[in-house]
Amino acid sequence: MTSRYIAIDWGSTNLRAWLYQDGQCLDSRQSEAGITRLNGRTPAAVLETITTGWRAPDTPVLMAGMVGSDAGWKTAPYLPCPVALSDIATRLTPVVDNVWIVPGLSTGEAAHPNVMRGEETQLLGACQVRPAAYYVMPGTHCKWVSVQGQQVTDFHTVMTGELHYLLMSHSLLGKGLPEQVLSQQAFDDGLENGLNNPALLARLFEVRAAHVLGTLPREAVSDYLSGLLIGAEVATMTRNMDRDPTITLVAGSGLIWRYRRAFTALGYSAQAISGDEAFQAGIRSIADAVAHSTSADSHPARG
Template sequence: MTSRYIAIDWGSTNLRAWLYEGDRCLESRQSEAGVTRLNGKSPQAVLAEVTENWREGTTPVVMAGMVGSNVGWKMAPYLPVPAHFDAIGQQLTSVGDNIWIIPGLCVSRDDNHNVMRGEETQLLGARTLSPSSVYVMPGTHCKWVQADTQQIHDFRTVMTGELHHLLLRHSLVGAGLPEQETSPEAFATGLERGLASPAVLPQLFEVRASHVLGNLPREQVSEFLSGLLIGAEVATLGEKFAGQQAITLVAGSSLAARYQQAFRAFGREAAVIEGDVAFQAGIRSIAHAVAN
């Protein structure tokens, strides 16, 4: 492999691409042609458009995310955990001339069935940039990962972000609400409630009742609900992972701040690394491994 390579984060709804020379990013591009939004184009055609003028001969392309799912370009097998970090870059799936897809990770036990795609690449970068025993990766489906310096031992998924969206947009909880506004106070109040009473199912209808009865401003329901759900998540999974000392949050600044607030209220501190920074560091390490 030459020192030039292309890194791709190809999800369900978006695609991001970076052209690298060694560790230096030469150019980046974005597209809304996620694997569920190809609009009749083949993945090969979309890749060619996004990387136009980037590939010199067989410049390597390393891709991660839903592109390797059963709705993507080609199914890249899941690696079962426990899995060594090094194994991720050693079991790539080829889909073309020097074009590779990174495998996902899975857990299949009686007490835990889980999968991830894309986050495993962030984990590779986070392990180098902010080593921890626990990695928390907030988002639509938040991942909680137990690991050491050599391998990933276990992980769980919490649908906090998706549940917030569904309740606010498609349930009675959010029906008829005005445009929502930012409210640190409402978030903190919900967070306190979620941390204190993490069994949230009986509390969800109370969110509606609270704004119907005038106890919660109707413009602040989203913030209160966000705090309630994040608090419940941290209380539930934080208890399970209580024996682990070091926690790293892998997320964008907005979500990271919310989870840091939750962890502090729970009595724990968490380091933060930007999700994009972790992803790019991880995919660079795989590209370098391919080169060697």
């Protein structure tokens, strides 16, 4: 293992950084200087600020996320699926000395083109810590990833998180509602509806009708809608799954329990790993590959 390296998860709105020494996290920092929030600063200046006091000339910096998009620091090409997990560490994009960006993944089929950026690093770590045939990565854009052996064969994106936000913030469903409170009962009611009736277009307005007619508490609309959307997502995406698949959820605890209830209702079991743990395990394996390279010409970041 490389003795010292810096790992950065650099998204659109936020940036998180970790300093590692001999496999141990010595320090961590976070910033709101996401790629869309640089406020006139260059990415190099932001990197310098977030790593102040951490970097020596030979300290590798490994970055993943939207920093590698066409709106980021430098475009890191997508690796088309099917792709071996080991290829992620050998196809890094160099930015400046000892600073690299992890590539994203893509599917090129005309029927369902797809891309991921940032999740591939979590996927790499989750495959090591919680091996499975399917990985479900909830968030703004939920990824459903198929893995066979050590190869990513396919993935799909479901915009459940973003749809929930848009409906609550910018549609009639959320208009005029009081502050929302956690309601597991409302979530479970929505979940049951979504699992049994995954054709959402005919169900969404019923959310408004329910609270207008008094059958759904106005302060529980968010959780009911969350259950409805997640239920429809899981019911739809599990239709073509194996009979008894191994499933790993990669997310924070707030989303893990919601998706687990959906899987349990359909008779599936799912193990879980936090997104941070998965990301750091993935970056650590990439750092090891960088450290084990033998020369500049064969350096994994040069590919």
